[in-house]
Amino acid sequence: MEHPHRSAGVDCGSSARRCLGALPLLAIASLLIACGGSSGSVSGATSTTAGTATLAWDAVTAPNLHGYRVYYGTFAGTYLQSPGQGVPVGNGATTYQVTGLSTGATYYFVVTAYDMQGNESPYSNEVFKVIP
Numbered sequence: 001m002e003h004p005h006r007s008a009g010v011d012c013g014s015s016a017r018r019c020l021g022a023l024p025l026l027a028i029a030s031l032l033i034a035c036g037g038s039s040g041s042v043s044g045a046t047s048t049t050a051g052t053a054t055l056a057w058d059a060v061t062a063p064n065l066h067g068y069r070v071y072y073g074t075f076a077g078t079y080l081q082s083p084g085q086g087v088p089v090g091n092g093a094t095t096y097q098v099t100g101l102s103t104g105a106t107y108y109f110v111v112t113a114y115d116m117q118g119n120e121s122p123y124s125n126e127v128f129k130v131i132p
Contacts, residue, residue: 053129054097055109064115067091072098072109101131
């Protein structure tokens with residue numbers, strides 16, 4: 001069964017920063033999120049403390065943007081938060097540090113944007129990170 005928020009995404013080649021799909025509900029530009037690839041290297045994201053991952057993305061410039069939601073879990077395509085219940089990140093933020101992650105585990109992350117009426121974009125492309 002296809003996930004209701006999964007987007008087709010945009011291929012960004014081998015860049016460490018991954019493109020995220022367009023956000024059609026908000027009719028805005030795409031976001032970027034940095035979280036590393038299969039090599040475990042990270043560009044634009046850091047893990048200075050065990051059990052954390054810091055996500056970064058480009059700001060959305062839509063006037064009706066209310067904020068972002070971060071979803072994550074230990075299985076690709078399966079997140080701990082239900083759709084619409086991601087960790088809220090305020091408008092104007094372009095980073096978020098996820099804490100309390102299990103050391104040595106691989107976590108998968110997506111971000112959505114939502115407007116003042118609660119309309120939420122499809123999920124971004126999924127990225128992952130092995131937690132140091």
